[in-house]
């Protein structure tokens with residue numbers, strides 16, 4: 001009898017594609033502040049059944065992308081301004097064979113002390129940077145990736161949890177799902193230039209910590225919005241609103257998640273808005289500010 005041959009993971013993947021039995025990833029491999037996994041039942045009913053390209057320019061963990069992948073006819077254009085996050089997504093798509101042993105090593109060495117050692121290091125290659133990102137994301141407090149606004153250094157404390165690498169099934173599912181994705185480190189203004197009629201756009205910008213319209217009271221919120229050294233401010237949301245208005249004029253379908261505030265309703269008055277209450281446990285800046293409260297959420301839908 002011929003000896004069993006290990007054909008390798010990439011060959012197995014090709015074989016699966018030939019057999020049309022690909023495993024698909026159904027959930028994010030990165031845990032991200034503001035992630036939409038829990039809100040999917042609210043969001044998905046407003047996503048069209050089918051569209052050509054899918055655009056998600058505030059990607060984070062991409063909860064909505066994973067949930068709607070079956071509706072995408074052509075490609076997914078995914079983007080985020082956090083360079084470390086985007087690098088990890090690309091490594092997960094393109095370099096799994098190299099990434100995997102690095103993550104296994106992190107799992108073997110994992111401890112609180114090791115976390116702080118790794119956090120202080122500066123990786124020398126994109127691959128090392130991706131593995132370090134996934135390790136810190138898996139073990140940081142509340143899975144938060146918070147950057148110092150001056151140095152850009154990641155500064156979240158340890159989260160008192162063990163690091164677990166990914167299973168074969170997760171790696172294979174991600175390879176299949178991400179094969180349709182173009183994933184870029186870029187600002188939403190650049191990413192949204194690519195949108196064409198027939199496409200669908202899902203937007204999940206950082207929520208504004210306070211809405212600074214002079215004629216209404218400042219909202220008493222100080223939620224987490226430091227995903228990158230550069231924060232998302234009111235002028236950014238205003239630009240996004242005018243891009244969305246242009247989409248509507250061109251007949252392009254889009255939707256946005258945001259906090260339900262008078263300011264957001266004003267800026268997006270040309271769209272349909274559905275409000276509901278979400279129960280959130282993570283959105284704070286530090287250990288002392290853990291929030292567990294009801295927050296008013298809006299789904300803004302282009303007409």
Ligand SMILES: C[S@@+](CC[C@H](N)C(=O)[O-])C[C@H]1O[C@@H](n2cnc3c(N)ncnc32)[C@H](O)[C@@H]1O
Pocket residue numbers: 032033034035036037057058059060061062063064079080081082186187188189204205206207227228231232236
């Ligand atoms: C609320 S999170 C998205 C969460 C995501 N929907 C999920 O399910 O995980 C917002 C994201 O926008 C990104 N971001 C902030 N400013 C940006 C900008 N100007 N252009 C593109 N992305 C930006 C942040 O890095 C962050 O990942």
